[in-house]
Amino acid sequence: MRSASSFKSARLAALLLTLLLTFSSLPQSVSFAQSCATTAENPSEVTEKTKQLFRLERLNLAGGAELLTIFGTAIPFLYSRVRDKRSAGNDAPPPIMDLAAADREVWNRFLWTGLQYLLLDSYGIPLKASTHTFRQNLSDYRKAHVARALALLSLYESETGTQSVFTPAETAEIQARLLLSDKMFGGIVDDINFQKVYEKQTTAVRDTRGHNWELLRQRAEKESLYFEPLEMPDGSATHALLWVARPDLEKNQGRHFDSRFLNIQNPWTDNRLPDWKGYTITRYFDADNRVVAPDTTGAHAVEMIPLALYGLDFPKIPILLVDFRDQLNPKRREMSHRVLQDVARDLLSLSSFANIPYFFGRVVYDFVTSRRGLDLNQMSRLRTYSQLKLLLGLSASFDPELRDDISRRLERVSLNPLENGMETEAKLAREQYGALVAYARRPDGLPARIERDRREEMVSIKHGSVERPLLRLANVLSFGIYTHREKATPELLSQLDIKRQLDFHAGFLRRVVKSTPQIEVVWNIEDVRRSLRFIAEHGSAADDKIASTSAQVFARTEDEETRKLCLNSLYRINNETAKKELLNIYRDAKLEARWREQSAEYLRLAIKEEQRIAPEDAKVILSLVNENQ
Amino acid sequence: MKISNCKVGNRQLAVGSKKRTLRCLLPTAYCLLLLCQSIAFAQTKRVVILKVDGLQPDIVDSFVRERDPQTGMSLLPWIEHVFYERGTRVENFYVRGMSLSAPSWSMLDTGQHLQIKGNVEFDRLTLHAYDYLNFSPFYMRNIAGLSIDMPGTETLDEAGLPLLIDAYAPQERFASFQLYQRGMHWRTFQSAAENRFLKSPRELLDEWTTGFEVRNTLSDQLERDLIERLNNPAYRYLDLYILDFDHAAHHNRDRETHLHVLQALDATVGRVWTAIQKSPLASDTALVIVSDHGFNTDEKVYSQGFNLVKLLGSAEGGGHHVITKRRLMMDYAIKGVNPFVPLITTTTPESYYLKGQSTDYPTALVDFDGNERSSIHLRDSDLNVLHILLQQLQRKDLSVEMRRAMMDAFFKTLDRRRAEWGDKLSQLNEELSALHREIAKEHDALKALEEKKRPKDNSDSIDPNDVKRLVARYNASVDNERKYSEYARSLSNLLALRRDTFDPRRIKIEDVIAKGAMGVRNNIYELQNYVVGLASVGPTLAADGSLDLQRSFQHVDYFSLLHNVAVRNNVQAEVSSHPINFIAVRIPSELIAPLVEKDLRPTSDVVWIYDGQENQALILSREDEAGHLSLRYLPIKNLREDENGSIHFERVGWRALLPLKLFEDPQLNVPEGARISWLDDWHTDLEWLRATHKTEYSNGIIGLNEQLARHHNEAFDTDVPGLSDDERKLRRFHRRRRELVEADMLVVANNHWNFDVRGFNPGGNHGSFLRISTHSTLMFAGGERTGIPRGQVVEEPYDSLSFMPTVLALTGQIKNGQVPVKILWERGFRQFPGPVIKEVLSGGGEKASPVAEGVAIAP
Secondary structure, three states: OHHHHHHHHHHHHHHHHHHHOOOOOOOOOOOOOOHHHHHHHHHHHHHHHHHHEEEEEEEEEEEOOEEEEEEEEEOOOOOOOOOOOOOOOOOOOOOOOOHEEEEEHHHHHHHHHHHHHOOOHHHHHHHHHHHHHHHHHHHHHHHHHHHHHHHHHHHHHHHHHOOOOOOHHHHHHHHHHHHOOOOOOOHOOHHHHHHHHHHHHHHHHHHHHHHHHHHHHHHHOOOOOOOEEEEEEOOOEEEEEEEEHHHHHOOOOOOEEEEOOOOOOHHHHOOOOOOOOOOEEEEOOOOOOOOOOOOOOEEEEEEEEEEEEEEEEOOOOOOOEOOOOOOOHHHHHHHHHHHHHHHHHOOOOOOOOOOOOOOOOOOOOHHHHHHHHOOOOOOOOOOHHOOOHHHHHHHHHOOOHHHHHHHHHHOOOOOOOOOOOOOHHHHHHHHHHHHHHHHHOOOOHHHHHHHHHHHHHOOOHHHHOOOHHHHHHHHOHHHHOOOOOOOHHHHHHHHHHHHHHHHHHHHHHHHHHHHOHHHHHHOOOHHHHHHHHHHHHHHHOOOHHHHHHHHHHHHHHOOOOHHHHHHHHHHHHHOOOHHHHHHHHHHHOOOOOOHHHHHHHHHHHHHHHOOOHHHHHHHHHHHHHHHHH | OOOHHHHHHHHHHHHHHHHHHHHHHHHHHHHHHHHOOOOOOOOOOOEEEEEOOOOOOHHOOOOHHHOOOOOOEOOOOOHHHHOOOOOOEEEEEEEEOOHHHHHHHHHHHHHOOOOOOOOOOOOOOOOOOEOOOOOHHHHHHHOOOOOOOOHHHHHHHHHOOOOHHOOOOOHHEOOOOOOEEOOOOOOOHHHHHHHHHOOHHHHHHHHHOOOOOOHHHHHHHHHHHHEEEEEEEOEEEEEEEEHHHHHHHHHOOHHHHHHHHHHHHHHHHHHHHHHHHOOOOHHHEEEEEEOOOOOOEEOOOOEEEOOOHHHOOOOOOOOOOOOOOOOOOHHHHHHHOOOOOOEEEEEEOOOOOOOOOOOOOOOOEEOOOOOOOEEEEEHHHHHHHHHHHHHHHHOOOOOOOHHHHHHHHHHHHHHHHHHHHHHHHHHHHHHHHHHHHHHHHHHHHHHHHHHOOOOOOOHHHHHHHHHHHHHHHHHHHHHHHHHHHHHHHHHHHHHHOOOHHHHHOOOHHHHHHOOOOOOOOOOHHHHHHHHEEEOOOOEOOOOOOEHHHHHHHHEEEEHHHHHHHOOOOOOOOOOOOOOOEEEEEOOHHHHHHHHHHHOOOOOEEEEEEEEOOOOEEEEEEEOOOOOOEEEEEEEEEEEEEEOOEEEEOOOOOOOOOHHOOOOOOOOOOOOOOOOHHHHHHHHHOOHHHHHHOOOOOOOHHHHHHHHOOOOOHHHOOOOOOEEEOOHHHHHHHHHHHHHOOOOOEEEEEOOOOEOOOOOOOEEEEEOOHHHHHHOEEEEEEOHHOOOOOOEEEEOOEEHHHHHHHHHHHOOOOEEEEOOOOEEHOOOOOOOOOOOOOOHOOOOOOOOOOOOOOHHHHOO
């Protein structure tokens, strides 16, 4: 278990996590699964090269914070602008996600949505359409960077092989927060769900990938094409290329071609292919149709023409990203959903909520296109498109000519004017990283921001549950211009420190309690005791939830010391819930007498010390005290 | 006084005699007690079974041994705590037969040899599909009052094989939803919905945002129900069927997914174990975890699918319209949302003679479930010949010579099969008559029950489920009578055709060639020379004016066709470019016996394994007088059957690359230096299991025999004395129905290949005889009084047949290691062919005392 303080520093660093995609042209080791180069490479060399792709930089900042930057081939990825800029400027890039205040995003989204529908939409189609589109583009650009951040975080975790700077729980939190960033209420999801969200998403993504890998392989096989998975440095195939063998063009001339799922034209009737002047490659196959080195005995050479490139991370179908014979093919398909949506909403002012025939028509149309796996009206290619950029950036095994060809074609798929070209993104990333580091080092930069954030965090210590929402409302209604902050005093700083640590221990104990009916079987009981000790020591700052959790720990352990610590915690937590829980333990006839006696003793002391106790519980406790005197 | 003295004397004598007897008996009893202590069964009063579909023990073991860096505990702490530290693990437990859910659970749940041979079975004559996996139709039929038990349970009932839960009275058992389910508890759905959705708004909002996990709703509720019932000592049998690992491993090959799903299982083990410990019968309760098969999943390899349906539909595959019980590309079809899945016909445009007639005349049935194997039925090749000739004879443009030649060929073919088909038809008609009378009886019985149910009668004595069961059986009988009669009518019409009165143009083909029927199973000759249509050159006359059958028809040799399939996209080094490993077929022993020396002669069915012309084997089997099975592996090549039904093959010596790859396997456990001599001998199934279980194909030799051979079943035995004529015919009818689901070929996939075309299973599959797929989980743990040894690992290999007798032995419901106690005998339980896992019972303790209700009255 990580200590609370190290968690704090990581969390502080994570405060400003934004992302910057690297489009480095430096040599890397992402490989074609079929490429000869890959098969010939020594696995240990590959691993070493892969490790070199990633580097962690830690920058200690004033105020006890730490800036963690993960570099892909010496370029930081975690920071990026989310606005369209040709030059990054000198300001720090805005965060795409503030992990310490993820809920703020939810309220902002509400506010903007309300503003859009109540105000902007009433000013006619031009304003309505342009604002909708701008917000959509901004959101898409952000999603694209979130997708890349997620992919790179996973790659960093799996490929460096070094001890992660994050605990599994922290990794799950960062990943889950990023994953939930595009959900309406994603920012206010209870922390306890993060692990589940992360696991579910990981499983779903890998399921989709395998599913599409196999679907595309089978379709390629059926149509006598060649399938080539493209792998990330961790070996996961995220994309795939389809090729046609030049000798097959003659052999299969005029043959029927089923374009379902492939979404490309029949290569057997395409007159351009026999005279193909574009990119080609010669591959060597053995008798078992495996790609081998040219000098392998019995190997035969086949000239291959690329037909299409697909993303495998897309739900249900491999999604066409590049059609080497028709540049607009993927773009048209990408546009279909957006056009339908924009025309219905902005031009026809149709809404699923207000127009029942439209609602049903839309449901049926969406069902059919989705169910049949038609590459029309599908969700955006954003994620897989974004990952392909990453793949191209990290891959060294791509023939440079093919890589450039794909990059060039890929830019045409994007519908988002905010999206920059790969080179521009890389340039911006470098500039932004420089600006970020400068910002982090400037006294009025990141340290000041952290200071402000801490003062904002102190609000929860100084103000109760009635005042806090009002202060938040004021913040939202003023578009963030007004933010209530406390004056930082040594006492408040100390209280904040304790609060954060209590939050950490409470969160840990909640996970413990949720996970098992008997704690010592699953957890290192010393970790549990340590958290309980901390809670007991700082009982005055603990809340109802912590009291309930301590009682649940008591019920789920047979460990003597842990049980004692639970009772001690409940005694020291000065609130009604804690005393109610103690009373419940006392009343539990199934428990051994000593635990009940100990509870009674603590309750007597609580009465004597005039702790906070619910009146009805106080009566019971007083009768208990009188009985035993 | 005398009398009195005498009395006293007698009493004294008696006392003296008793004392002497006691003196003799006590030491004897003491010795017997000492002797029996090691074999005495401990007292397990209650058994809780976690039935985990597809739980691969090697994956579990590796996670159990791995430490969580955060906690320092096992990644699967509860499994370690309960089964590794406090229980007994059967380390080498295997599926006997195919590593496939429906057959495997049937063996685990009955302790008897296989009667159910696939997840889906097709009746060749009626195309009735036994879909043992599909819950939705069962739920609907249950609501409609048409079914009370899952289809698998109904089939086993017909075969007279009681389930493990039948050892307990309904009020003593809690069985979750599973393949062999008896009855239905609808309240579970209501509670599940309540528990899922009646939450705090905050929790609901979180669930909505993160995605509702509807999939686990029912299983979570079943777990809650089970835990609740543990507090009631009346419950003596409880089980929980868990599908999650199987589902996840089919889809995902990655370690994280496997770990997440196993950690969820581990948590279930923890909750159930903790609940047991808190229950009144804690020290008398045994917790068992068992799986029906392993899983061929590899983190580095995607399992690749091969479409057998398309192959059979292609011109080279015979242009078959193919029937399946799983919709192809189900997730991409609008109709795929239909949960009831009717028979799915895949129509081919490449049919040679049945274009546009796919729904009337499908000619192939394919079951590909489990995915590493597939069972294929093809229509009787001679029915194809007759069908094609009839079509031709109905043409008006035939020359006189050709018409005469075709007519000769038609009757030659028909006459060749007339006796065999005629016998089958007359037997079937006899059976249908008996069935008709049985239906009348069932109708009367139901009527009588209806009378009893009227309010004035004491209806408490009638179990409503039993009534529903009778209704279901009655409906099934009526349906069977109708469908088989239809087939019989067509066959009767066909056999009634006579050359002298034959006018093909006045015949409706559907009157003589039954629609939707495969006819009799093809023999090897037919499968090697299967007629799929007219040859491209059309009908050709031989020099003597007869129809040249060889040149006139398009033939397919299915063995070489399937074996030679290869793919062009071979992107994974670990995966062969050939999807098919081997094809296996049952051959009646009488065809092989004359061809081998006396000491090799089989007395029961032979299995032929085809792995190319050069690499073939016969698995010979025989049973001794006590019914003990022995098997012999005979390496051969070039097996073929001629037109007259004679089999020919060449013997070869032991070498590498023979089917099942035993000779070259370093894990083959035979005396050093005696590999060939050991392999060249008969061995019992237990000897084979001990020698081969760690090889690549593990107990494949036993599994193939179990899967393909016909096994004796008392309920089908017509020679039992005292049976009425109708009873005998009905038994024969039931046996026939089981035999009619036997496929022509069992096609087994190569490693990391599968035949799933319903969707994609890149994560992994099972169904083959590879060890990774047959190796299953079996672990026991229990309270102090169960006597289950703690921390014990059983290395002796066991298979599915041992599970049921071991559980019954734990609870004292079995005698002499094989024979069920009287009360169970009366409920239909019979001697178990598999051995009890004695190591589980070696913990000592009290003498056996059967726990099921009513057992106490049994002698």
